[in-house]
Amino acid sequence: MKLLRLFLILAFISVALTAFAAQSEVKKAKTVDELAAMYDVSSCKQCHAKIFEEWEKSIHSRSLIGSGRTVGGVQGAIKNWMSFKHSGVKEAKDVTVSHWTTTCFKCHLPQIEDATDEVAAQIAEAYMKNDRATLAKININCLVCHNKMAVTHQWRDGKPEKDTVYGTKDGTHMDKIYKNRKKSATMTASVMCGQCHQGPLIDRPATTQCSTLFGSYLNAYLPNGGDKTCQECHMKEVDGHAMFSFRDRNYGDPDMVKRALAVEVDAKKGYKAIELPKLPPSAKVVVKITNNAGHRIPDG
Amino acid sequence: MTAKTKDGKEAFKSEKIYMLHAGDSRNEGDQMVYGPANKLGFLEENTFQPLQTKVETYDIKFPDNTKNLDVNVELRFQYGPEVGTIGKDSYVLYKTTKAISIK
Numbered sequence: 001m002k003l004l005r006l007f008l009i010l011a012f013i014s015v016a017l018t019a020f021a022a023q024s025e026v027k028k029a030k031t032v033d034e035l036a037a038m039y040d041v042s043s044c045k046q047c048h049a050k051i052f053e054e055w056e057k058s059i060h061s062r063s064l065i066g067s068g069r070t071v072g073g074v075q076g077a078i079k080n081w082m083s084f085k086h087s088g089v090k091e092a093k094d095v096t097v098s099h100w101t102t103t104c105f106k107c108h109l110p111q112i113e114d115a116t117d118e119v120a121a122q123i124a125e126a127y128m129k130n131d132r133a134t135l136a137k138i139n140i141n142c143l144v145c146h147n148k149m150a151v152t153h154q155w156r157d158g159k160p161e162k163d164t165v166y167g168t169k170d171g172t173h174m175d176k177i178y179k180n181r182k183k184s185a186t187m188t189a190s191v192m193c194g195q196c197h198q199g200p201l202i203d204r205p206a207t208t209q210c211s212t213l214f215g216s217y218l219n220a221y222l223p224n225g226g227d228k229t230c231q232e233c234h235m236k237e238v239d240g241h242a243m244f245s246f247r248d249r250n251y252g253d254p255d256m257v258k259r260a261l262a263v264e265v266d267a268k269k270g271y272k273a274i275e276l277p278k279l280p281p282s283a284k285v286v287v288k289i290t291n292n293a294g295h296r297i298p299d300g
Numbered sequence: 301m302t303a304k305t306k307d308g309k310e311a312f313k314s315e316k317i318y319m320l321h322a323g324d325s326r327n328e329g330d331q332m333v334y335g336p337a338n339k340l341g342f343l344e345e346n347t348f349q350p351l352q353t354k355v356e357t358y359d360i361k362f363p364d365n366t367k368n369l370d371v372n373v374e375l376r377f378q379y380g381p382e383v384g385t386i387g388k389d390s391y392v393l394y395k396t397t398k399a400i401s402i403k
Contacts, residue, residue: 283402284359284360291349298320
């Protein structure tokens with residue numbers, strides 16, 4: 001009888017612990033569509049239509065496709081993994097979340113952390129098939145910057161809260177899911193952008209050099225007297241949430257190009273060498289190129 | 301940059317690529333590589349630095365019996381090693397032609 005009672009108590013505790021663990025475990029997306037739904041931002045558009053329209057033009061809205069070269073770069077990375085005997089990848093379906101978070105998706109899709117390895121494999125297969133329709137379903141959208149990546153100092157400020165959008169103000173937020181609004185300490189600071197626009201990534205089993213912008217900003221722009229944030233140049237002064245680089249902004253507009261690179265050409269009149277008359281006359285052309293941006297050009 | 305005579309003959313040409321020239325850091329020669337998964341060693345850094353002016357000077361000799369040259373300067377942003385299609389993956393940021401004459 002005592003044994004039976006002990007068994008029933010242990011069984012009850014076991015069931016209770018299992019139920020608790022199941023509740024505590026964060027549900028991860030099992031398909032690309034589930035991940036897209038988890039990060040659905042269609043409700044943002046209703047109130048923030050202009051910002052949403054700006055964002056739709058940005059390269060963030062197609063972060064897995066990018067300029068087109070992104071697809072080639074990632075395909076090349078997957079092929080590399082297949083050739084590396086220690087990567088654990090023989091085919092695209094062997095790619096896991098860990099492969100992605102170690103490399104490309106640390107920046108191109110940080111929300112991959114909220115997905116299972118099945119999703120990681122689906123995306124890898126989409127890359128190898130050049131399936132851009134699938135790749136277009138997930139991207140760097142409102143919730144990535146205004147929730148997932150919004151809190152940079154988490155030991156001090158805590159992790160991003162699930163029902164909160166982060167911006168420049170505290171208060172309530174008219175959304176069914178994201179009902180609260182909180183001020184992010186770094187939303188308007190360059191470090192916000194630097195979370196992704198930095199590199200190279202060399203402290204991991206697969207090194208990746210994609211962007212080195214933030215390093216250039218810190219170690220060249222600021223010491224040379226620069227005092228603007230990324231957001232000031234790329235959002236406040238032009239284009240808002242389109243966040244264009246001036247390279248993308250308007251190639252045909254010389255004034256916009258000058259905001260990044262200003263060129264002066266001085267062609268001095270030709271002269272004849274008097275002292276050495278056998279030398280042909282020559283001219284001197286001086287080209288001055290000034291970088292007005294907050295980082296090296298080009299980068300990557 | 302090119303300098304041409306009035307009848308279109310090329311008297312001078314110079315082309316320079318400004319970028320972070322990367323190798324693969326595995327000391328397997330000095331070959332430049334492309335692709336974020338490959339490049340890590342830095343072979344040469346000649347990008348345009350923020351708030352800095354890069355000055356390039358060209359000394360152009362006039363060919364015999366030539367008194368006039370047209371100097372064409374073009375600064376182009378280009379994806380990838382190939383020249384590419386203008387307006388698609390190759391973009392002209394600045395272009396000018398200067399005439400130089402001697403008496």
